[in-house]
Amino acid sequence: MIEQPSLEGLRATAAALFAHAILDLFPKAKLIRLGVHPSGFYCDSDFPFPIDDQLLRALEERMRTLALEAKEVRTLEMTPANAAELFNHRQQHLLAKKLGQMKGPLVTMVEIAGLIFPLQEPCTSNTSFVRAIKLFDVKDVQVDCLPKKEKALRIIGAAYSTKEELKKFIANWRAAKKDDPLILGEKLDLFTSVDSLCFLLPHGVAIRDKLITWWKEESREVGYQAISSPLSFGEKEDTLPTSMLPAHALLFQSRPRSYQELPLRYAETNCLLSTEPNRHLHPFHLHSYTAVDTHTFLTEEQLQDEIETAVAFFTKLLTKMDLPFKTYLALPNKKRLKKNELWERGVSVFEDACRKAATVFQRDDRIAHRFFGPTLYFSFVDALGDEWPGPYLSLDLHHPLLLNLKYEDAKGLQKNPCLLASSAFGPIERLILLLIQHNKEKVYLRRCGDRKKKMVAPKEFVDTLLEEICSRNCNKEIH
Numbered sequence: 218m219i220e221q222p223s224l225e226g227l228r229a230t231a232a233a234l235f236a237h238a239i240l241d242l243f244p245k246a247k248l249i250r251l252g253v254h255p256s257g258f259y260c261d262s263d264f265p266f267p268i269d270d271q272l273l274r275a276l277e278e279r280m281r282t283l284a285l286e287a288k289e290v291r292t293l294e295m296t297p298a299n300a301a302e303l304f305n306h307r308q309q310h311l312l313a314k315k316l317g318q319m320k321g322p323l324v325t326m327v328e329i330a331g332l333i334f335p336l337q338e339p340c341t342s343n344t345s346f347v348r349a350i351k352l353f354d355v356k357d358v359q360v361d362c363l364p365k366k367e368k369a370l371r372i373i374g375a376a377y378s379t380k381e382e383l384k385k386f387i388a389n390w391r392a393a394k395k396d397d398p399l400i401l402g403e404k405l406d407l408f409t410s411v412d413s414l415c416f417l418l419p420h421g422v423a424i425r426d427k428l429i430t431w432w433k434e435e436s437r438e439v440g441y442q443a444i445s446s447p448l449s450f451g452e453k454e455d456t457l458p459t460s461m462l463p464a465h466a467l468l469f470q471s472r473p474r475s476y477q478e479l480p481l482r483y484a485e486t487n488c489l490l491s492t493e494p495n496r497h498l499h500p501f502h503l504h505s506y507t508a509v510d511t512h513t514f515l516t517e518e519q520l521q522d523e524i525e526t527a528v529a530f531f532t533k534l535l536t537k538m539d540l541p542f543k544t545y546l547a548l549p550n551k552k553r554l555k556k557n558e559l560w561e562r563g564v565s566v567f568e569d570a571c572r573k574a575a576t577v578f579q580r581d582d583r584i585a586h587r588f589f590g591p592t593l594y595f596s597f598v599d600a601l602g603d604e605w606p607g608p609y610l611s612l613d614l615h616h617p618l619l620l621n622l623k624y625e626d627a628k629g630l631q632k633n634p635c636l637l638a639s640s641a642f643g644p645i646e647r648l649i650l651l652l653i654q655h656n657k658e659k660v661y662l663r664r665c666g667d668r669k670k671k672m673v674a675p676k677e678f679v680d681t682l683l684e685e686i687c688s689r690n691c692n693k694e695i696h
Contacts, residue, residue, distance in 0.1 A: 231376030232258035257375035349383035480515035506644035589615035
């Protein structure tokens with residue numbers, strides 16, 4: 218069977234080729250990390266001299282030469298300690314330091330033509346699949362293995378199997394850069410960046426608060442109860458939680474529960490610690506973010522109706538925001554949980570709910586390890602066609618048992634409730650970015666009557682953006 222490489226596989230292979238090319242041409246360069254970027258691939262390194270266009274072209278040419286040689290791409294695993302020792306021996310001390318800090322038992326490595334690089338993403342079996350390459354962006358980034366005053370050099374590239382796909386990407390990227398939402402957001406005083414961290418300013422906070430208010434008004438119609446929990450549920454007392462589930466489960470367990478109380482829907486807006494892989498690659502460095510975290514405790518008999526209601530509700534919210542998005546049904550991780558009837562039923566119910574809500578979805582088993590059961594998740598699509606994690610709705614088959622959650626059924630028996638976990642918007646800070654990018658032309662037209670006028674006063678932009686969102690098939694005003 219002929220291999221049909223995925224775009225992610227092409228990007229991962231290109232990242233390894235890029236690291237290979239760097240060390241071929243500049244042996245004194247110190248690699249720090251490499252991998253798949255939302256727009257392609259990247260490599261962070263400590264270069265001994267500045268990078269200019271001529272050096273970028275030389276790197277591209279070396280990558281193309283390596284790709285044409287059709288080198289086999291081998292995957293192997295090492296312990297972090299062995300990997301660190303290997304790279305220390307090769308004088309790649311920064312890479313060794315990063316690997317030595319890893320907590321997992323094994324590190325995935327990729328070998329091309331005798332050189333080994335740490336790379337988590339799956340690659341193609343051969344370098345020849347990478348036929349079109351372009352290094353298109355260079356920036357300084359803060360990394361934890363360098364002193365605070367020093368920054369690493371991040372070079373970002375794109376890789377495709379055809380030149381036509383690459384040309385289309387570059388054209389879209391150049392068009393998107395003309396009105397970069399990060400630049401526009403700073404000009405409009407929505408947010409600012411300090412030491413690679415994002416700070417929302419008053420106008421940005423206004424958009425965030427309006428979105429939360431809108432969510433609260435809409436969610437009351439489907440029975441969500443707004444609560445507020447103390448922020449002391451992180452792994453350590455001085456850290457933020459990654460989810461409000463421990464708090465919501467504690468509240469559920471605070472007294473005996475009856476089947477007559479279910480479904481019980483808790484909703485909370487709070488600041489959470491990011492667990493996203495490669496979060497340093499996102500437009501905001503989302504070490505923490507604001508999210509609407511919801512958990513519904515229910516009986517197995519209520520599962521069908523609840524999932525159908527939730528899917529219709531989420532689809533309605535996304536339609537009103539008018540942001541391009543894709544829908545995926547992530548299948549459970551069969552290595553974590555034993556296959557059971559509820560598992561199979563959950564998948565079937567999600568599929569039926571999507572059909573009833575006229576929601577087109579794709580099955581996806583690539584990120585099953587991030588969830589504890591069948592999950593419907595939505596990815597927002599930006600101007601470059603890249604996807605960003607957004608809302609999700611997950612049937613959690615793990616935590617009701619782990620946390621020993623119980624309710625009393627009609628026969629007086631103690632049972633574990635079903636648990637639906639969801640996030641209404643995903644990270645709200647990122648949603649603001651995407652709303653700016655998607656709506657800026659409409660704002661200019663609504664406010665100025667002219668798409669060519671590229672700036673309005675910050676308060677006018679915020680007010681008009683909110684008007685634009687509220688006007689989409691929405692009978693309610695946001696107050």
